[in-house]
Amino acid sequence: MSLANQLDQIFVFLQHWIEGFFPQWLQPGVGALIAVIGIVATFPAIFAVTTVLERKGLGRIQNRLGPNRVGPLGILQPVADGIKSLTKEDIVPRSADGVVHFLAPVVLVVAIFLGYAVLPVGRNMVLMNMDAGLLFFFAIGASTELSIFMAGWSSRNKYSLLGALRAVAQMISYEVPLLLSSVVAVMMTGSLSTVKIVEAQGGFTGIFPHWYVFTPWGFAGFILFVIAALAETNRSPFDLPEGESELVAGYFTEYSGFKFALFFLGEYLGMLSIAGFAITLFLGGWGAPFSFLGFMPSWAWFFLKLFAAIFFFIWLRGTLPRLRQDQLMNFAWKFMLPMTLLNLLVAGAWRFLGDGWSRWVICSLVLLFAYVLLGRVLMRHQHLGPRSYRYAE
């Protein structure tokens, strides 16, 4: 076995080696436990790095330095934040529903961690190779809405409740385009298994990979998926549920100390997992971007892509202002939904148009035409420019 191959499978070997110390009947359980520990250790670590990268990146976008006091260049900032959130007082409002108030952050983090079970982070590196992995992920992802509503309702605070209602309305609206935009990948692969979806994108033409994003329907699907994913994880510009200028902090207004940190963790883990699924569905998962780069371990490619996605999310957050509620809903139902439905049709046409170049032209033109037309129709009554005030001035 070559060195590159060994490096690729190093974590799998480690798991088998540790399993070897246990009797036969315990081995599957121990193997699963090791994988769980791996996930529970890795992704919160990435979350910690993400928080400091985000603060520094946003700072640079706004021509500031960002945190630079704790440790060299401020990289130990998450440690300080963690200690701070652990030592802070845990305040529960007197009229809050104590049990639900306590359970909400726990349920959120648990539900989000469950989603990682079907995320392939490398070759042979997936906790559970489920036949319906994608379905499992979306089903589990939908239950985060429950915990957000639990938090908002149990806090007994108008801001919390408003934030929770906004979050639920937004997440339900964007779940439809999120699901429909990922269906194209399932249609092309013929399987709901995340591992099979990655393997189907494994080939190369010349040096270029067969990622779904390099097809018209895949490109459109990827962009729609990313937009819906941003809304689903309440990231800017879809951060209405926690719009701090209107709702203090939205559904976690009444949370403090480590419960607040858990919400924060849950939010970022949700973002990481959904970015991981965007990578899995459209960006070839753990596959190398060029055929000559295949010597690098598969997990390294996955995490590189993940960091690229995080960087893009931070960039977007530093760029876009928050949407209004009506803009948010209009965008979901008038733009996202028709485009995803059309994308399904285009993917079907792609499958039946045969191998020639004609399908590239036809599919691209249909999508482009629909995009421009929809944009024109939606922007028809929009008057962009300096705002005019009817009564003031």
Place this chain on the structure above:
Amino acid sequence: MLGEGILQGLAETAKNFAGSFVSKERLTTVQYPEERIAPIENTRDFPILIYDGNDPLAGLRCVACQICEKECPPKCIYIVKSTDKKPDFVGKMQIYPTRFDIDISVCMSCQICVEVCPFEAIKMDTEFELSTTDRFGGLMHNREQLSKSNEHYHKIHPTEAAEVDARLAEEKHKAEVKAKAAAEAAAAKAAAAATAAPTPAAIPAPKPIPESAPAKEPGA
């Protein structure tokens, strides 16, 4: 086209992100404890008492008139008048404060005390690093802590201090001229009185008093 503005915005933020690493002008952050920028001349935070000369308590310009105490909107000044008097800058005997406290946790830096002071005795300082672990005593500044020399005032507000000095010098000059004139008048009176002495002086004795009294007033 839909989404064009988003791309423009992304380009703009990318330019800022990259630019902050390259150009020093973009990155305006001053990393405070290590780096400092000089305060602008009109900086002000809390009041101080100005003294002339070397002795903070002897040279204090304050005459405990209590105007600032009465005018202070948040009532953060507390003054106790002295029972004895000491000479002020024109040499006139004046009361002085035996106690002058400013609670800077109450002070709102409005500068009204400075505006109303007729003796140029209270001015605004630029010192802002006043944090302390004792939030009651530590923020209650007494007369000794508040006394700052005129040189210090010249250092923090040069233009304003020069104006004040010019005004005070003018007043002193006027007072001296007045005093001289009064002294000359008094001498003339005395001479006139001496020449008129042989005449029977029955009751003109109280006459000189109302004439010499106004000479005292302008010094104030």
